[in-house]
Amino acid sequence: MKSAKIPERTVTRLSIYLRCLEELEADGVTSISSKELAERFGLNSAQVRKDLAYFGQFGVRGLGYYIADLKHNLERILGLKQEWEVALVGMGNLGTALFNYRGFREKGFRITAIFDRDPAKVGQMVDDVEIRSVEDIVSILRRRKIRIAVLAIPAAGAQRVTDQLVAAGVNAILNFSPTQISVPPRVKLQSVDMAVLLKTLSYHSVRSDRRLQREER
Amino acid sequence: MKSAKIPERTVTRLSIYLRCLEELEADGVTSISSKELAERFGLNSAQVRKDLAYFGQFGVRGLGYYIADLKHNLERILGLKQEWEVALVGMGNLGTALFNYRGFREKGFRITAIFDRDPAKVGQMVDDVEIRSVEDIVSILRRRKIRIAVLAIPAAGAQRVTDQLVAAGVNAILNFSPTQISVPPRVKLQSVDMAVLLKTLSYHSVRSDRRLQREER
DNA sequence: TAGATTGTTAATCGATTAACAATC
DNA sequence: TAGATTGTTAATCGATTAACAATC
Numbered sequence: 001m002k003s004a005k006i007p008e009r010t011v012t013r014l015s016i017y018l019r020c021l022e023e024l025e026a027d028g029v030t031s032i033s034s035k036e037l038a039e040r041f042g043l044n045s046a047q048v049r050k051d052l053a054y055f056g057q058f059g060v061r062g063l064g065y066y067i068a069d070l071k072h073n074l075e076r077i078l079g080l081k082q083e084w085e086v087a088l089v090g091m092g093n094l095g096t097a098l099f100n101y102r103g104f105r106e107k108g109f110r111i112t113a114i115f116d117r118d119p120a121k122v123g124q125m126v127d128d129v130e131i132r133s134v135e136d137i138v139s140i141l142r143r144r145k146i147r148i149a150v151l152a153i154p155a156a157g158a159q160r161v162t163d164q165l166v167a168a169g170v171n172a173i174l175n176f177s178p179t180q181i182s183v184p185p186r187v188k189l190q191s192v193d194m195a196v197l198l199k200t201l202s203y204h205s206v207r208s209d210r211r212l213q214r215e216e217r
Numbered sequence: 218m219k220s221a222k223i224p225e226r227t228v229t230r231l232s233i234y235l236r237c238l239e240e241l242e243a244d245g246v247t248s249i250s251s252k253e254l255a256e257r258f259g260l261n262s263a264q265v266r267k268d269l270a271y272f273g274q275f276g277v278r279g280l281g282y283y284i285a286d287l288k289h290n291l292e293r294i295l296g297l298k299q300e301w302e303v304a305l306v307g308m309g310n311l312g313t314a315l316f317n318y319r320g321f322r323e324k325g326f327r328i329t330a331i332f333d334r335d336p337a338k339v340g341q342m343v344d345d346v347e348i349r350s351v352e353d354i355v356s357i358l359r360r361r362k363i364r365i366a367v368l369a370i371p372a373a374g375a376q377r378v379t380d381q382l383v384a385a386g387v388n389a390i391l392n393f394s395p396t397q398i399s400v401p402p403r404v405k406l407q408s409v410d411m412a413v414l415l416k417t418l419s420y421h422s423v424r425s426d427r428r429l430q431r432e433e434r
Numbered sequence: 435t436a437g438a439t440t441g442t443t444a445a446t447c448g449a450t451t452a453a454c455a456a457t458c
Numbered sequence: 459t460a461g462a463t464t465g466t467t468a469a470t471c472g473a474t475t476a477a478c479a480a481t482c
Binding site: 008011012014015016018019020040041077078079080084086092093094096097098100101103104106107109147148150171172173174178179180182186188190192194195196197198199200201202203204205206208209 | 225228229231232233235236237257258259294295296297301303309310311313314315317318320321323324326364365367388389390391395396397403405407409411412413414415416417418419420421422423425426
Binding site: 224226227260261262263264267276277278279280 | 472473474475476477480481482
C-alpha cells in the first residue's frame with residue numbers, strides 16, 4: 001500500500017466503481033477483471049487498477065477482483081460503513097428535494113438537522129426533524145458534532161452561513177448556492193451550480209446547431 | 218483567434234468568469250486585469266488569459282479587459298444571448314425544485330416541456346406548462362425542436378428515456394438520475410449524482426476524523 | 435515615452451495509458 | 459504448468475503555469 005496523496009478524481013471514481021459492483025452483485029456475479037470493469041465506463045483498465053492500488057492490494061492475479069470483497073473495501077474506504085449525520089441549510093424547493101432524496105439515506109447519510117432563515121418555517125417539523133433558525137447553526141452542530149453540511153440557499157447569505165458552518169467544525173460542504181464561496185483548507189467544499197452546468201451544455205448546443213447549419217448549406 | 222479544440226474545463230470556467238463580471242458591473246467597475254480576475258477564484262492569471270484567448274482577443278494590453286465588452290462576448294460564446302427551451306423529464310421533488318429555480322430563467326433557459334411517467338400527473342398544469350406522458354417525448358421534442366433536456370427521474374428508466382431524448386434530436390442532457398447512462402458522441406451529457414458527491418465528501422470527513430484522532434493521542 | 439498587461443510560446447506539472455514482471 | 463490478470467514502473471498526453479515579446 002502506497003501513501004501518496006490521492007487525486008480527487010480517483011475518489012470520485014471509487015464511488016462509481018462501487019455503484020457498478022452493487023449491480024454486479026445483484027446479478028450474482030462473484031468476480032470481475034479490471035478490463036471488464038473499465039469497459040462499463042469507457043475507462044482504461046490500468047486506471048481502474050491504479051485507482052484501487054492507492055488503497056491496497058484487493059485483486060487476485062490471473063482472476064481479477066472478488067466483488068463482495070472489493071465492495072466491502074470500497075465502502076470502508078469511503079466511510080459508508082458508518083452512518084453520517086448531515087445538516088441541511090435552506091428548506092426551499094431544492095432543500096426539500098434533497099431531504100426526500102432516497103439515495104442519501106440508502107448510503108448512510110441522514111439529514112438530522114435542518115436550518116432556515118424564514119421565521120415562518122422555523123419550528124416546523126419535517127418528518128422527525130425540527131427546522132431551526134440559521135442563528136443556531138454553530139451551537140447545534142458543535143454540540144451534535146455534525147461534520148457534513150448541504151447548502152441549498154440563495155447566493156446572498158451563502159458566505160455568511162458557510163463561515164458559521166466552518167466555525168461549527170464542519171469539514172465537508174456540498175454547496176448548491178449559485179455563488180463563489182471560500183473555506184479554509186481543512187474544509188472540503190464541493191460546489192454544484194445548476195446554472196453553470198446548463199450554460200456549459202448550451203455552449204455545446206450552440207456549437208451543434210452551427211454545425212447543423214453548415215451541413216445544411 | 219485559434220481554432221484548437223477547447224478543453225471542457227475552459228468552458229466551465231467561462232461561466233464562472235461571467236458570473237464575476239456581472240457582480241463587477243453591478244459595482245460600477247469598468248475594467249479588470251487577468252490578475253485581479255484570477256485572484257477572485259484562486260486561479261492563475263495566465264489561465265484566465267489563455268481561456269479567453271481560445272475565443273478571440275478581448276483584452277487591451279496595458280489595461281486589461283473592458284467588463285461590458287468581455288461580458289457581452291462571453292454571453293455570445295456561451296449562447297446566452299438567445300432563449301433556450303428546455304425539456305424537463307421527471308416532476309418529482311427534484312424536478313419541481315429545478316422548475317422553480319430562478320437561476321435558469323435568468324440565464325435564458327425556459328422549461329417549456331415537462332414529462333412524467335405517473336398517469337396521475339399527466340395532464341396537470343405547472344404554471345403554463347402541461348405535464349405530458351414520457352411516451353410523447355419523441356413526437357413533442359421533435360416538433361418543437363427542443364435541444365436541451367434535464368433528467369430528474371429514478372435510475373430505473375433513465376437509459377430508456379435517454380434513448381428517446383436522443384432519438385428526438387436533443388443534443389445536451391443534464392442528468393440527475395443516479396445511474397450510468399450512455400449517449401452517442403454527438404450528444405453532450407453532464408451527470409450530477411448527489412450520492413456520489415456526498416460519498417466523496419464523506420471520504421474526506423473520514424480522513425479528517427482519523428487525523429483528529431491521531432492528533433489527540 | 436514609461437509602465438502595465440495582454441496574447442502566446444515554452445516549461446512544468448499531474449493524470450492517464452502502455453507495458454511488463456510478478457504471481458494467482 | 460499455461461493462461462490470465464494484477465500491481466507498478468515508465469511513457470505519453472493534456473492541462474496549468476512561467477516567461478516574455480508585443481503593444482496599449
